[in-house]
Amino acid sequence: MTMSKEKSGPDQGHPIQVAARRSGLTPDVIRAWERRYHAVEPARSGTNRRLYTESDIEKLFLLSQVTRAGRRIGDVANLSADKLREIVAEDGEAAARVGSLPASPARGRTEEHYLDACLDYLNDLDAAGLEATLAEASIALSTPVLLEQLITPMLQQVGEGWHSGKLRVAHEHMTTAVVRSLLGGLRKSGSLPSTAPELVVAAPAGQRHELGALMVALAATADGWKVTYLGADLPAADIAAAALQRNARAVALSIVHPADDPNLPGEIEILGTALGDATVLLAGGRGAGAYSAALAAAGGRIIETIPSLRSELQTLRAS
Secondary structure, eight states: OOOOOOOOSSOOOBOHHHHHHHHTOOHHHHHHHHHHHOOOOOEEOTTOOEEBOHHHHHHHHHHHHHHHTTOOHHHHTTSOHHHHHHHHHHHHHHHHHHSSOOOOTTTTOOHHHHHHHHHHHHHTTOHHHHHHHHHHHHHHSOHHHIIIIIIHHHHHHHHHHHHHTSSOHHHHHHHHHHHHHHHHHHHSOOOOOTTSOEEEEEOBTTOOOOHHHHHHHHHHHHTTOEEEEOOSSBOHHHHHHHHHHTTOSEEEEEOOSOSOOTTHHHHHHHHHHHHTTTSEEEEESTTGGGGHHHHHHTTOEEOOSHHHHHHHHHHHHHO
8 A cells, every 4th residue: 555755855746747757657557556566655745646756756767667678567666776777787788789678578569469468368278378468458558448448358259259169168267357356456546536426336136247347446446436346246225325325426237147137127126216316327238238127217327338438427527
């Protein structure tokens, strides 16, 4: 957990945009390296903005250099600045011998490259390779691109492969476990301002698949919503109680399977009644359309894609 540090003297700290420009990294990469590897521990301003010292920025610059030379951030994130400078010097000498510094493995990779690599690893049931590739992609890609252009199509191909018989249940379970771990870790992001709108995310009773809910939670958090994530298979009364306690602007349900649960329409009715008009009810997932009548009666809206969700949340926030 990032701890605030008191700073005095001429260096009161620089915002993340300055740290990014001076280090050669993107703000997304800096935040990811802080969250996952504790590479630096910036202070916080009175409005909870990150503030970086000159020492923080120097270390980020050095980390940028050594990772571009091919080292894994997890191996070097906690090294001292002096040690990093030694490595940079050694790499410079090596580069002089071969004529140029080798590029980072992540440089130039697109979401298509990551998707191809992920599909190869999951076909081979290589959980470690899949995990490492997704971890790298989570740093190189923005959250919307990661969700919309890598994880979503990958899960779609896994589902199609399983239904066609090209993939086994083991492939689906392995992929689900790796993606769940990744999304859970990414969702533990920095604090949001107290004025951020509240969203409650859950899969209702009988719905035990939670990847869709996790993706919704991550997408909303990245767009500045304060998310209360409740997980899977939760009764409507508990979802409503959480939403009312948190004064949530909206509730998002993930409905995947089964698509013929006789109890779910009643759960949706209970939730809609309890929420009233003050809280918007949203539902998504490949099974949501099967309950369209119940959702409409409860005043709910079906959201078919992550981009549609982000657009809907933006509209709600503006209103």
